[in-house]
Amino acid sequence: MATRLEALGNDLRDDLWSARLLADDPEVILRAHRDYFTAGADVATTASYQATIPGLMRRGCSAAEAERLISLSVEIAGRARDEHGSGLVAASVGPYGAYLANGAEYTGDYDLDEDGLTDWHRDRWHLLAGTDADLLACETIPSYGEAQALARLLDETPDVRIWVSFSCRDEAHISDGTPLKDAAAVFSGHPRVVAVGINCTQPRYIPSLIRCVDNFPVVVYPNSGEDYDPVAGTWTGFTEPDEFAQAAVAWFAAGASLIGGCCRTTPEHIRGVRARLS
Template identity: 55%
Template sequence: MSQHANPIQTLLRDVPFMVIDGALATELEALGCDLNDSLWSARLLSEAPETIRQVHQAYFEAGADCAITASYQATIPGFVQAGLTEQEARTLITRSVTLAVEARDAVWQPESGRPKPLVAASVGPYGAYLADGSEYRGGYDLDRAGLIDFHRERLALLLEAGADLLAVETLPSLDEALAITDLLAEHPGAQAWITFSAKDGAHISDGTPITECARALAGLPGVAAVGVNCTALAHIEPLIEVIKQACDLPVLVYPNSGEEYDPATKTWHPAKCGHTQSAPSGLIQGAAAWLAAGASGIGGCCRTTPDDIRALALWREKLTRD
């Protein structure tokens, strides 16, 4: 891949917006997998890789232009703490990409006229490894140099495994995003999208204005897109608007389903009426406004399903016809 090849912009030549896949963990649980573990879905890279491949394939069949791999919580220290060797950990991190590539190749045919879907290797934040919810707070005990050291080997493994780009996602702090961009400089030609978790319509989880994040990332080598994920539906439209004012990069949004997560009980509940009256009730209800605000990619995070992504892809198809 050349230094200037942005796979997202290449895809956008053929479609009005990129359809990103939905939740991996939600669908794995629907298939009977128990994810109550500090490794979350990454544990299944060892125990049930064929089920991960099955979920990726379901999203591609639903019309997704991009699959995000099961490497969000896959780190060498995390696997070692779970009793694996470092080499076994490296093998599983590489496998996360292979499974998504295999699923794409089982679905996509060059003669179909469909743009070749992308495989985005998930890079979760340091807080995901800690498994203490700090990916929604920031305030880590590591400085930027420590974050660079933490992410370095996993980043290299994912790129070497053949991912089209990295999905650096759910970041709670700009400092961690800049640590990742420092590492991208070690891999000429590597591309990554960077999406933050956000606490409201203007700030990421640690309170930094998202305009500051977008300005800091604009123009940095290897940054293919910016945006937000794992964020409430109500905040998506204003976040897109302020990001677009701050930079010219493609903006990606893949919010949660609309339910609310209780970190104390680790359970999901219907959104409370009142404070979200003007919020869309789901992806398909918000898509038109998000597209109008300037989104280049739309998908789903927690609690979204292949049915949500299929509805999004069908809506896009109707847009293209009309």
């Protein structure tokens, strides 16, 4: 989403990232969703990853306005899906680290325990669970405690379906060092968890990580493969869309059921994946 919005001329150097455009230019978010559906996507993931009630209020919104903008993210994705004529809408539930805007979604270095994380997520969770989204996409989850918090919230919403994808530091562990196998097991016995897997992670780790997930369909949508320099604010190591699509074939062979792309992937990456897997 953010990669496409930047390509369409938007400066997202902001704590709210792409969520800022829910207020400033919702039509460009609609265009981004359209571009991915046209490229062959089956699922639109909403622009609510970094849209939190406290985050929006920190920027001057009232609580009611913050809730309206978060709900709007689902409405926009649903409009694009309806215009396309098929597909699903996954309401993005970003991690606490996205609100902190300090990179903690890649470390799990939090100042809240499981109870605190449950309370922090609760209002947005119930808001998104009450929309017309087909499911919630709990994304870039870096910590075992946050996984436990999300499982508790799932118990509070008996009609909602979710997928859970973790940010991972290597071939076997999520960002806080917990084995992915153990983090995924938090959701064992939850029939409304439609998939568990990995996102916002280097593609080279994906085949091994897929094998760490038992008893669930596996969702994978890694980064493009580029490396980010946080000091310079630049990316290096551009990955061609066809190279990414070739890797997706291997992920499918390793057992992934849902495949896409995260940071720095474009509609061309999705078009390539669609062509290869078809």
